[in-house]
Amino acid sequence: MTAAIKTLWKQALNTFEERTSSGFKLCQKKFDKLRNLMNKITAEDVNLNKQILDFIQVQHAPMWVIDIFQNQDFAISIFILKHGFTMPIHDHPGMYGFLKVISGVVQVNNYTLKANEDHTIRLNKEEMAYRHKPITLHSNSPACTLTPKEKNLHEITCIEGPAAFLDILSPPYDVDIDSGKGPRPCRFFKTVSSSKACTDTSDIIEEVKLVVIEGQPDFYSGSLKYTGPPLM
Numbered sequence: 001m002t003a004a005i006k007t008l009w010k011q012a013l014n015t016f017e018e019r020t021s022s023g024f025k026l027c028q029k030k031f032d033k034l035r036n037l038m039n040k041i042t043a044e045d046v047n048l049n050k051q052i053l054d055f056i057q058v059q060h061a062p063m064w065v066i067d068i069f070q071n072q073d074f075a076i077s078i079f080i081l082k083h084g085f086t087m088p089i090h091d092h093p094g095m096y097g098f099l100k101v102i103s104g105v106v107q108v109n110n111y112t113l114k115a116n117e118d119h120t121i122r123l124n125k126e127e128m129a130y131r132h133k134p135i136t137l138h139s140n141s142p143a144c145t146l147t148p149k150e151k152n153l154h155e156i157t158c159i160e161g162p163a164a165f166l167d168i169l170s171p172p173y174d175v176d177i178d179s180g181k182g183p184r185p186c187r188f189f190k191t192v193s194s195s196k197a198c199t200d201t202s203d204i205i206e207e208v209k210l211v212v213i214e215g216q217p218d219f220y221s222g223s224l225k226y227t228g229p230p231l232m
Contacts, residue, residue: 004040019073065079088189092173093177123214133203190210
């Protein structure tokens with residue numbers, strides 16, 4: 001029987017093939033199939049065990065990363081966030097993505113920018129965005145989805161952990177943006193102000209003003225080797 005993570009990887013290859021080409025068009029049917037497979041992934045499928053989680057909880061780094069696969073079209077990784085820590089608000093320029101919790105519990109705040117973004121990094125630049133209702137995710141929750149325009153920014157807090165989530169991003173951060181401006185930046189933000197949103201979308205709870213900030217020096221990550229089933 002083919003391992004679940006290998007089946008997921010094969011579907012990601014099929015979904016995001018030639019993602020960085022100018023003529024790429026996302027097939028919604030393939031995307032939905034990938035999401036359905038993502039929803040079924042467990043900690044056991046990637047060999048994330050109690051020994052690894054216990055090791056991480058006593059380390060200094062607030063987050064740990066296990067890279068599973070990356071090519072020019074997409075990346076698959078596991079992020080493990082220690083109890084009580086928050087991954088700051090950050091964006092995913094031009095990317096599609098899935099986040100599937102496989103251990104612990106996190107709270108996710110998603111944001112959608114009001115205006116189209118040119119992905120230019122400028123410290124102190126202000127952005128207006130909608131903040132969606134916060135969602136609490138655990139191992140039985142469906143995968144959280146982001147697109148180049150909808151819910152492209154998020155903030156993740158570990159409320160029961162260490163909490164681990166499987167992540168697929170397409171394209172990866174270090175793949176160039178189409179405009180030739182170099183690798184996709186990961187910008188960090190903080191909230192400056194907020195007000196009640198006047199929209200017809202019940203999922204949106206407020207309009208916020210965000211400002212681009214430097215990465216927080218006290219939030220950093222360590223890395224571990226992937227020990228789950230091989231993909232190839």
